[in-house]
Amino acid sequence: MEKRRLYMDYSATTPVKKEVLEAMMPYYTTYFGNASSFHQFGREAKEGLDKARAQVAALINAEPREVFFTNGGTESDNWALEGTAFARKDKGNHIITTKIEHHAILHTCEYLQKVHGFEVTYLDVDAEGKVDLDQLKRVISDNTILVSVMYANNEVGTIQPIKEITKIAHQYGALMHTDAVQASGNIPVDVKDLDVDLMSMSGHKIYGPKGIGALFVKKGVKIHNFIHGGAQEKKKRAGTENIPAIVGYGKAAELAKANMDHHVKELTRLREKLLNGIVETIPHVKINGHRTDRLPGNANISFEFIEGEGILLLLDQLGIGASSGSACTSGSLDPSHVLMALGLPHELAHGSLRLTVGDFTTEDDIDYILENLPKVIARLRELSPLYQTYLKEHPEEK
Numbered sequence: 001m002e003k004r005r006l007y008m009d010y011s012a013t014t015p016v017k018k019e020v021l022e023a024m025m026p027y028y029t030t031y032f033g034n035a036s037s038f039h040q041f042g043r044e045a046k047e048g049l050d051k052a053r054a055q056v057a058a059l060i061n062a063e064p065r066e067v068f069f070t071n072g073g074t075e076s077d078n079w080a081l082e083g084t085a086f087a088r089k090d091k092g093n094h095i096i097t098t099k100i101e102h103h104a105i106l107h108t109c110e111y112l113q114k115v116h117g118f119e120v121t122y123l124d125v126d127a128e129g130k131v132d133l134d135q136l137k138r139v140i141s142d143n144t145i146l147v148s149v150m151y152a153n154n155e156v157g158t159i160q161p162i163k164e165i166t167k168i169a170h171q172y173g174a175l176m177h178t179d180a181v182q183a184s185g186n187i188p189v190d191v192k193d194l195d196v197d198l199m200s201m202s203g204h205k206i207y208g209p210k211g212i213g214a215l216f217v218k219k220g221v222k223i224h225n226f227i228h229g230g231a232q233e234k235k236k237r238a239g240t241e242n243i244p245a246i247v248g249y250g251k252a253a254e255l256a257k258a259n260m261d262h263h264v265k266e267l268t269r270l271r272e273k274l275l276n277g278i279v280e281t282i283p284h285v286k287i288n289g290h291r292t293d294r295l296p297g298n299a300n301i302s303f304e305f306i307e308g309e310g311i312l313l314l315l316d317q318l319g320i321g322a323s324s325g326s327a328c329t330s331g332s333l334d335p336s337h338v339l340m341a342l343g344l345p346h347e348l349a350h351g352s353l354r355l356t357v358g359d360f361t362t363e364d365d366i367d368y369i370l371e372n373l374p375k376v377i378a379r380l381r382e383l384s385p386l387y388q389t390y391l392k393e394h395p396e397e398k
Contacts, residue, residue: 027243212245
């Protein structure tokens with residue numbers, strides 16, 4: 001009997017949808033030209049490029065000329081921070097971000113701090129992962145050139161009040177950047193309503209190909225170029241465009257926009273069934289992140305007395321793909337910096353599990369998780385000295 005394969009890690013990446021792959025294929029074979037060439041082959045590639053730019057722009061209610069393609073969310077984050085910092089260093093040298101950002105932001109801030117002498121303030125978050133707006137108001141000043149706060153957290157799913165944060169940033173003449181890699185295409189995002197200056201996005205989080213992303217740069221905002229060379233992307237990001245991937249990203253954005261209402265409603269329903277089922281069947285658990293202001297597909301739970309790595313191994317044996325946090329840091333033995341920032345004790349942060357549902361998740365998939373996860377947790381707790389000590393102190397739970 002073939003082992004069941006159940007993917008529950010949509011925040012790490014998503015499968016490419018059939019329609020996306022179909023849109024991409026002609027640009028590998030028939031329309032393979034260089035979009036910078038003047039002949040027919042180049043024009044055909046350029047048409048695909050322009051269409052995709054319009055599709056991505058429409059997803060976030062931007063103008064096509066405000067969308068610049070990159071190789072993914074990490075590059076977009078790097079470009080937004082470095083490009084702004086170097087372009088505005090005459091105004092000031094202060095950057096504000098949060099303690100729960102993706103490492104693409106945190107490590108870039110560290111680089112700007114250590115190598116180029118910028119001052120960086122890392123905002124705290126509350127127990128649900130929300131930014132402390134009062135702290136932001138206390139630390140921001142006329143010397144602040146950029147505020148960067150992620151739209152929705154990749155680990156716990158908490159959605160931030162970006163519109164309010166942007167207003168505060170603009171009161172001090174600072175630009176506002178948001179890492180919307182998890183948000184764009186998964187929840188409604190409107191850059192005009194938010195009034196953000198820069199926003200990072202990625203294709204493979206919304207059923208598009210890997211290796212393609214975009215940076216929204218609001219008209220009139222000046223940032224330094226990131227890759228030097230040819231005239232691609234209005235001379236801001238050189239390099240021959242990856243037209244098949246760009247076309248795929250465009251199609252994925254078009255599908256995400258058309259499917260948004262159903263996507264949010266259905267994933268939220270499945271997530272709630274999953275979370276409620278876990279709480280009802282497994283004792284000593286904690287749901288991490290904001291209970292309602294969270295990504296529709298995100299379920300992050302901590303289990304007392306055990307470690308997340310053990311949960312992942314046993315789930316994998318059952319054919320279930322999950323994670324204990326960000327896929328970019330899954331090789332680390334350190335507890336999640338996000339969960340630690342939320343105030344979780346070290347041992348509870350180590351026992352975290354992230355299950356994320358997506359467009360291909362079914363009711364039966366959720367039932368399979370709820371049938372097997374309690375057995376996994378019970379098995380691991382039987383082997384846990386911490387749990388055995390707890391039972392000795394609480395014999396009524398045996």
